Amino acid sequence: MNIGLNIRALRKNADLSQEMLAERLGVTFQAVSRWERNESYPDITLLPAIANFFGVTVDFLLGTESEKEAEEVKDIVEQCNECEIHYKGEKMCRIIEEGLKKYPGNFTLMAWYVYAFQRMNSEKAIEVGQYVLDNCTDNEIRNWVNGSIIYAYKHSGQVEKAVELAKKLPSYYNSSQDVLRACLEGKELLIHVQHMMMDLAYEFWYSIRQIKDNYTPDEQIALFEKSNAIYDAIYESDDMPVALARKMRNYQGMAEVSLLGKDVNNGLIYMKKAVECAIKHDELPEIVDCKAILFNQHPYDRKYEAVMNICDELKRDFETEDEFYECIRDTEAYKDIINMLEK
Numbered sequence: 001m002n003i004g005l006n007i008r009a010l011r012k013n014a015d016l017s018q019e020m021l022a023e024r025l026g027v028t029f030q031a032v033s034r035w036e037r038n039e040s041y042p043d044i045t046l047l048p049a050i051a052n053f054f055g056v057t058v059d060f061l062l063g064t065e066s067e068k069e070a071e072e073v074k075d076i077v078e079q080c081n082e083c084e085i086h087y088k089g090e091k092m093c094r095i096i097e098e099g100l101k102k103y104p105g106n107f108t109l110m111a112w113y114v115y116a117f118q119r120m121n122s123e124k125a126i127e128v129g130q131y132v133l134d135n136c137t138d139n140e141i142r143n144w145v146n147g148s149i150i151y152a153y154k155h156s157g158q159v160e161k162a163v164e165l166a167k168k169l170p171s172y173y174n175s176s177q178d179v180l181r182a183c184l185e186g187k188e189l190l191i192h193v194q195h196m197m198m199d200l201a202y203e204f205w206y207s208i209r210q211i212k213d214n215y216t217p218d219e220q221i222a223l224f225e226k227s228n229a230i231y232d233a234i235y236e237s238d239d240m241p242v243a244l245a246r247k248m249r250n251y252q253g254m255a256e257v258s259l260l261g262k263d264v265n266n267g268l269i270y271m272k273k274a275v276e277c278a279i280k281h282d283e284l285p286e287i288v289d290c291k292a293i294l295f296n297q298h299p300y301d302r303k304y305e306a307v308m309n310i311c312d313e314l315k316r317d318f319e320t321e322d323e324f325y326e327c328i329r330d331t332e333a334y335k336d337i338i339n340m341l342e343k
Contacts, residue, residue: 002063002105004038005135009105010054011036012131024053060103073099073108080112092116107136114148122156125149190297197294198242201230205246209253217261224250224257236292238280240300245310248277252317256324268333271318275340278311315341 011021011032018036022029025046034040042050051058060069076099083092093116099109114129129149136142146169153162177196184192208223215223228250235243255270288300315338318325328334 003041003061004036006061006063006105007032007042007050008036009131010056013100013104014054025049054104056102069103069106073103073106077108077112080116089116093120107132107138107141110136111141111145111148114145114152118148118152119155122152125152126156187297194294197234201227201234201243201246204230205250212253217257220257221254224254234292234294235290237290238277239284239288240290240292240295241281241284241288244277244281244284248274248281248310248314251277252314256321259324259327262327264328264331268328268331268337271334271337272340274314275311275337278314278341282309282311311341 011018016024017029018032019029022032025032027046031040031042035042047058047061051061054061076095079095080092083089083095096109096112096116100106100113103109110128110132114125114132117125117128126149129145129152132145133142133149136145146165150162150165150169153159153165177192177199180192181189181196205227208220208227212220212223228247231243231247238244251270251274255267255274258264258267258270286301290296290300318334318338318341325334
């Protein structure tokens with residue numbers, strides 16, 4: 001019975017102290033403390049009042065709604081994954097908050113909260129993350145929260161703390177990815193290596209965005225080109241959605257570097273290349289038979305991997321990112337590029 005843990009989670013979620021909850025329920029704060037430590041349980045006649053106060057059912061309070069909760073949390077997680085794929089961060093945050101109102105003691109939803117709010121509300125993310133680490137025994141959830149809470153410390157300005165925690169994480173060569181590569185066989189090994197290659201390309205793609213300001217404009221463009229070369233080496237042909245989406249962003253980055261440097265001709269060339277990647281991406285079917293050697297053993301399902309329409313996103317960037325594109329919006333070449341995206 002998780003009644004003590006549930007009461008504590010509900011109280012913390014309502015931002016109440018033990019004394020405040022005790023006063024509302026007409027009991028001593030020592031009684032609330034004993035409940036939360038599972039040293040005693042509330043009187044059965046108090047359960048409806050506690051449940052009503054927090055807006056939950058007695059079954060939830062007692063932890064007997066587990067099957068229903070598991071199904072609903074699974075659905076919430078699927079919605080969150082969909083939001084993340086389509087870059088709908090604000091919607092994802094709302095879904096998580098609504099889920100936690102209903103299931104405030106659910107560690108999976110708490111882990112999603114830490115991940116989603118690591119930047120937007122880093123202090124709260126740290127508080128929730130620490131609660132998970134103090135109380136959750138699920139290693140998969142704990143490992144995810146460990147990573148997310150490090151980013152939350154960074155975004156809150158506590159960089160030294162973030163670095164301290166990061167150094168305690170396992171190295172790559174002790175990671176599950178590396179160990180599984182040595183243990184799996186057959187199709188399972190193939191799929192695992194595919195994901196490792198995808199992660200490798202992503203890490204370079206993401207990292208250059210973190211460090212590019214340390215380089216000259218020409219060097220920044222060279223880094224974007226190297227990232228595209230990695231995607232071309234791994235995926236070989238332009239029939240993998242994730243590669244096309246990342247290459248599009250690289251060309252967009254190259255265009256923006258060029259335009260900031262008043263190199264309009266190259267800026268327009270890179271913009272057009274970004275558009276070509278976006279169009280190819282959006283024209284691919286939901287199930288892709290990729291021709292690349294690493295990925296031609298089975299069809300690639302786009303459902304969980306790709307934003308289905310990135311032309312709209314690219315057009316929105318061109319039309320709203322004034323810092324880069326305002327200087328060319330009156331040109332015929334810019335209008336032609338926008339027309340390509342609208343077809």
